[in-house]
Amino acid sequence: MTERIGFIGLGSMGFPIARNLLKAGYELHVYNRDPRKAETLVADGVRQGLHPAEVTEAGGIVMTMVSDDTALEQVTLGPDGLLEHLGPGGVHISMSTVSPALARHLADLHAEKDCSYVAAPVFGRPEAAEAQKLWICVSGAGAAKERAQPLLQAIGQGIYDFGEDPGNANxxxxxxxxxxxxxxxxxxxxxxxxxxxxxxxxxxxxxxxxxxxxxxxxxxxxxxxxxxxxxxxxxxxxxxxxxxxxxxxxxxxxxxxxxxxxxxxxxxxxxxxxxxxxxxxxxxxxxxxxxxx
Amino acid sequence: MTERIGFIGLGSMGFPIARNLLKAGYELHVYNRDPRKAETLVADGVRQGLHPAEVTEAGGIVMTMVSDDTALEQVTLGPDGLLEHLGPGGVHISMSTVSPALARHLADLHAEKDCSYVAAPVFGRPEAAEAQKLWICVSGAGAAKERAQPLLQAIGQGIYDFGEDPGNANxxxxxxxxxxxxxxxxxxxxxxxxxxxxxxxxxxxxxxxxxxxxxxxxxxxxxxxxxxxxxxxxxxxxxxxxxxxxxxxxxxxxxxxxxxxxxxxxxxxxxxxxxxxxxxxxxxxxxxxxxxx
The missing domain is CATH 1.10.1040.10 (N-(1-d-carboxylethyl)-l-norvaline Dehydrogenase; domain 2)
Incomplete structure (x- = not known):
């Protein structure tokens, strides 16, 4: 439970999800485009990074919850993006609602770097996120999904597995x-x-x-x-x-x-x-x- | 519970509904266009009529469950239709899915004869009808709806009242x-x-x-x-x-x-x-x- 998790995107969904991870005992390193959104978390002792790369640990787990395809590409592939730093053995748990095509493309790019992309989009409004009542669909490589499992359990009330194709959960x-x-x-x-x-x-x-x-x-x-x-x-x-x-x-x-x-x-x-x-x-x-x- | 009820229409919905009324202790007088559909009921001692008028008692209650507007007009207004014989104080509980326009028109014609038309269409498939699990929407005159209440309770799991306008339940x-x-x-x-x-x-x-x-x-x-x-x-x-x-x-x-x-x-x-x-x-x-x- 003391593994440090990178967490990117503190919007109306990401923020309550991050808080539930903290409650579950995870140490978070957060990044949000507008740094002010992290203020209350920082006041609680959470570390904040200046860019996605900074919150991403080599071989570790990074979770993203951003608003669209462009934002996900930005934090993943952009300058100081997470993918450069995730490295072998790393797992990217992507909770945003994005195109299946982007999910498949990113999964390929992660595979090239020997790390994994797990699609884990969620159902539920911000109240549900806060109440730890999200329903989560996952797809991606088996071992990476297994590593994501306890984190997803800490934020949702049910996880549904749709196989290996990273586009399928989307x-x-x-x-x-x-x-x-x-x-x-x-x-x-x-x-x-x-x-x-x-x-x-x-x-x-x-x-x-x-x-x-x-x-x-x-x-x-x-x-x-x-x-x-x-x-x-x-x-x-x-x-x-x-x-x-x-x-x-x-x-x-x-x-x-x-x-x-x-x-x-x-x-x-x-x-x-x-x-x-x-x-x-x-x-x-x-x-x-x-x-x- | 010993009031004799006229029951018209023994199709896939009407038949199980009629059986539940029998189970609840009502005496039925049934009519169906194809008389063979009444055979098993007749074997159980139920009386069968040759036309809608014959099963309709003056001042009594008659229930209809037929397939469409034309069939409802036929059994209500046609030769040997029920309306001629229902008379003052009678109540027609109409469970068919018909047009609100027809429901309103028939309600007017019933009022002219000092009897009442209660719209009581039901939600549920034949299995639900059999299991006494229909949901019933009613609308029509208050006193008539009250008289219909125990019969509807015997065939459904819930009754929802949509006011006086006989078209509204439809x-x-x-x-x-x-x-x-x-x-x-x-x-x-x-x-x-x-x-x-x-x-x-x-x-x-x-x-x-x-x-x-x-x-x-x-x-x-x-x-x-x-x-x-x-x-x-x-x-x-x-x-x-x-x-x-x-x-x-x-x-x-x-x-x-x-x-x-x-x-x-x-x-x-x-x-x-x-x-x-x-x-x-x-x-x-x-x-x-x-x-x-």
């Missing part, structure tokens, strides 16, 4: 976010039809949340959408990023995804209308708007 | 079936993307059913779709009927429902390709087909 993550976005659009269309007929949105959503759709996505997002109250947590522009990754993956795989295309356009339109920093289910306001509400 | 039912169909399309697109990347469909669906989507719709239909095994229960042509009702209601309410339009077209195409009598999630085979699988 595919599953994208499938999940796509299904969540589709559920939002479906709920919004249903709620709008109900509202137009004088039915209370919250009563109907509450019934579905207790019956056929008694699961977190419909219960939590359903309440937000029914009440039109969008607790900040995951911005619409990040939702758009994910739907773009879904459509890119669909293009690579040669398959139409009509629901994904439609939700993608909703997010695009939501951003065009100035809602880009609102929480992502806010795109469902456009369903009401299209109905003249 | 709107909620249509919203539910639309959300179910949307979930199927979303699962199919996600599973196809996974499959194209070499990920096992069943493993991925099982993960979602245990985590963010841990509810009956995703667990049960998800398994069918992942395995491409479509247990007969609710035929695709009935799914198309429901999506047509959804789009009609959307047209009446003046609102676009792009997901509903898309799923409607899938069902139409599924039927065009000869799958009309398959269970309705079988339309998701078209998602695979579009992807060249």
């Amino acid at each position: 595919i599953v993550k994208l499938c999940g976010n796509f299904m969540i976005a589709s559920a939002m659009e479906a709920m919004a269309e249903a709620l709008t039809l109900a509202e137009k007929n004088g039915i209370d949105r919250c009563s109907m959503m509450s019934m579905f949340g207790q019956t056929s759709f008694s699961c977190p996505i419909y219960q939590n997002y359903g309440k937000m959408i029914a009440e039109r109250r969008f607790t900040p947590g995951f911005q619409m522009r990040l939702g758009l990023k994910d739907l773009n990754l879904v459509l890119d993956a669909a293009e690579d795989a040669k398959m139409p995804m009509p629901f994904a295309s439609l939700v993608h356009d909703r997010l695009l339109s939501g951003i065009a209308k100035g809602k880009g920093t609102a929480d992502w289910p806010a795109f469902t306001l456009l369903v009401s708007e299209d109905a003249g509400l | 709107i909620v039912k249509l919203c539910g079936n639309f959300m179910i169909a949307s979930a199927m399309e979303a699962m199919a697109e996600a599973l196809t993307l996974a499959e194209k990347n070499g990920i096992d469909r069943c493993s991925m669906m099982s993960m979602f059913g245990q985590t963010s989507f841990s509810c009956p719709i995703y667990q049960n239909y998800g398994k069918m779709i992942a395995e491409r095994r479509f247990t007969p229960g609710f035929q695709m042509r009935l799914g198309l009927k429901d999506l047509n009702l959804v789009l009609d209601a959307a047209e009446d309410a003046k609102m676009p429902m792009p997901f509903a339009s898309l799923v409607h077209d899938r069902l139409l195409s599924g039927i065009a390709k000869g799958k009309g009598t398959a269970d309705w999630p079988a339309f998701t085979l078209l998602v695979s087909e579009d992807a060249g699988l």
Whole structure:
């Protein structure tokens, strides 16, 4: 438990994850582009590095949780990036939601340096991260996944293994976010039809949340959408990023995804209308708007 | 408990519902267009009528569970229909999935005869009906709903009241079936993307059913779709009927429902390709087909 872990990315997801690792007894060496985000951790005695390379120990473990492909490439391959310093035997646990193509490419580059890339994207909003209730999908080389296991156990409530292909965990993550976005659009269309007929949105959503759709996505997002109250947590522009990754993956795989295309356009339109920093289910306001509400 | 109830419609849903009413101690007088479907009930001592009017007692309760608007109009308003014989104080509990417009129209006609129409569409497949595990949405006049209550309790696990407007319970039912169909399309697109990347469909669906989507719709239909095994229960042509009702209601309410339009077209195409009598999630085979699988 006293192994020192490099931790890169202290955003709304990375920060609570880092804190849970500290609670579990790990020693962290953190890096964040904006160093101020590390202040409270530093006050607790955590060491902060000036760049990704500085927090990366040769042969050690480094975890990244950054916002997109570009940021992950930057901290991994950029000047003072982590890969140069990870070296033989090192393991990079990559939790960001990125393209499967980038995951596969980075895994190859890690292999060239005799270190390993483990894809470990997570499901759950910041509250879930804080409560150690993330669900984690992993894929990558077996030995590296095994080394990642105790760290992932310290931050989540369940780990699902999708094999050796480092892109696969990201595919599953994208499938999940796509299904969540589709559920939002479906709920919004249903709620709008109900509202137009004088039915209370919250009563109907509450019934579905207790019956056929008694699961977190419909219960939590359903309440937000029914009440039109969008607790900040995951911005619409990040939702758009994910739907773009879904459509890119669909293009690579040669398959139409009509629901994904439609939700993608909703997010695009939501951003065009100035809602880009609102929480992502806010795109469902456009369903009401299209109905003249 | 010894009140004699008229029961019309002994299809895959009506039959198990009628049996649960018998078990609860009600005396039934049944009618079905094809009289052979009543044979096992008759063998148990249930009386069978030759037409809807014959099973309808003046001032009594009659329950209907038929396949569509036309069938409900037929048994209610047709020659020897139930409405002529229900008379003052009578209650018609209508469990079929029909258009809200028809429900409202029939409620008016019942009111003219001093009897009541209670909309009580149900959620659940034939297995759920058999296990007394239906979820029931009701709307209609208060006193009539109260009289219907013990009967509905005998066949379901939960009753949700959507007010006085007799069309509202049907709107909620249509919203539910639309959300179910949307979930199927979303699962199919996600599973196809996974499959194209070499990920096992069943493993991925099982993960979602245990985590963010841990509810009956995703667990049960998800398994069918992942395995491409479509247990007969609710035929695709009935799914198309429901999506047509959804789009009609959307047209009446003046609102676009792009997901509903898309799923409607899938069902139409599924039927065009000869799958009309398959269970309705079988339309998701078209998602695979579009992807060249």
